[in-house]
Amino acid sequence: xxxxxxxxxxxxxxxxxxxxxxxxxxxxxxxxxxxxxxxxxxxxxxxxxxxxxxxxxxxxxxxxxxxxxxxxxxxxxxxxxxxxxxxxxxxxxxxxxxxxxxxxxxxxxxxxxxxxxxxxxxxxxxxxxxxxxxxxxxxxxxxxxxxxxxxxxxxxxxxxxxxxxxxxxxxxxxxxxxxxxxxxxxxxxxxxxxxxxxxxxxxxxxxxxxxxxxxxxxxxxxxxxxxxxxxxxxxxxxxxxxxxxxxxxxxxxxxxxxxxxxxxxxxxxxxxxxxxxxxxxxxxxxxxxxxxxxxxxxxxxxxxxxxxxxxxxxxxxxxxxxxxxxxxxxxxxxxxxxxxxxxxxxxxxxxxxxxxxxx
Numbered sequence: 001x002x003x004x005x006x007x008x009x010x011x012x013x014x015x016x017x018x019x020x021x022x023x024x025x026x027x028x029x030x031x032x033x034x035x036x037x038x039x040x041x042x043x044x045x046x047x048x049x050x051x052x053x054x055x056x057x058x059x060x061x062x063x064x065x066x067x068x069x070x071x072x073x074x075x076x077x078x079x080x081x082x083x084x085x086x087x088x089x090x091x092x093x094x095x096x097x098x099x100x101x102x103x104x105x106x107x108x109x110x111x112x113x114x115x116x117x118x119x120x121x122x123x124x125x126x127x128x129x130x131x132x133x134x135x136x137x138x139x140x141x142x143x144x145x146x147x148x149x150x151x152x153x154x155x156x157x158x159x160x161x162x163x164x165x166x167x168x169x170x171x172x173x174x175x176x177x178x179x180x181x182x183x184x185x186x187x188x189x190x191x192x193x194x195x196x197x198x199x200x201x202x203x204x205x206x207x208x209x210x211x212x213x214x215x216x217x218x219x220x221x222x223x224x225x226x227x228x229x230x231x232x233x234x235x236x237x238x239x240x241x242x243x244x245x246x247x248x249x250x251x252x253x254x255x256x257x258x259x260x261x262x263x264x265x266x267x268x269x270x271x272x273x274x275x276x277x278x279x280x281x282x283x284x285x286x287x288x289x290x291x292x293x294x295x296x297x298x299x300x301x302x303x304x305x306x307x308x309x310x311x312x313x314x315x316x317x318x319x320x321x322x323x324x325x326x327x328x329x330x331x332x333x334x335x336x337x338x339x340x341x342x343x344x345x346x347x348x349x350x351x352x353x354x355x356x357x358x359x
Contacts, residue, residue, distance in 0.1 A: 118197025135332025
C-alpha cells in the first residue's frame, strides 16, 4: 500500500508543476483533465501526509513513555491514546481512497424514472421520485435538464428522463438504480386500503462520443409531429424525432423541444448513454457479483427500497437500513441513505481487496 502512496504523491507533485505552466492556458482540454486529476489525487495525498505526521508523533511519544520524568511519561501516554484511534481512521480512509476507481464516478448521468406496476398510482409516484432527485440535485448545486417526458395527465409520468450535470453526480447516485416500491392509500381509493406500486429508476453515466462509437449508417431517424393537449401547445411542424439503433434495436424518442435539431441532439445523448450501459453491463457480467453491484449495472429488477407512507417509514433492503423521516426524504433529504450505501459498498470492496476494514 505504501509503495502505491509514494507513487501517488510523486504524480501529484508532477501534476501540480504542470498546472503552474502558463502555456497550459492555451490548452483548455489538457488543463481540465490535469485539474481533475490534481483534485482526485489531492485527497489521497492529504490523507497520506496526515498519516505520516501521525506516525512520527506516535513514534516520538512512544519513546517518551520511558522518560524518567513521570509527568512527561504520563503526557506521552495520553497523546498515544489520542493518536492511535486517529491513525486507525486515517489508515482505513487511505484504504478506501486506494480502491480501484469506478471510471464513471466523475461523470454526469442520465436519470430515467419509469412507472412500474400499479397504474395511475405508479405514475404519480414516478413524478414524486423524480422531484425528490430534483430537490437533492438542487442542494448539491447540480443542474437538471429535462430530456424527455411522458405525462399521464393526472400529474404523473409513465416515463421521465433528465440529464443531471455537476460534480461527481454518478458517484453519489449510482446506487439509486433499481425498483422502488411504494405502499400507501391512493387518492382514488375509497375504502382506505393500502396499495403497493413500483417505480423503476435507472442511473446511466453520460456517454461522450469518445465512449461509444455509433455508425450513422446504423441509425434510422424518423421525424414526426409532436403530440400535445391542443391549443397553442400543439406543434405544427415535424419537430419530434425517433432514432432507432438498428444493431441493438434501441429506440429513443424526443419531442419536448420545438426544434428538430434540439430533439435530435437530446435523442443522441440518450442513445449514447444507453449503448454505453449495454457495453458496461456486458463487461460487468464477466466480473464478480460485488463488482456488478459497485458499478450499478446489475439486474434492474431487484427491489431495493420500500416507501411506506402510512408508517412514515423508508427501508433500504440492501443494507437493512430503516429511517422514519419519509416526508423529509421525499423533499430531497436523502444524504443519510446515500452515505450509508456508499459506506456499505466501500466496506465490501475493502474485504474483496483483502484489507478487511475495522468492521
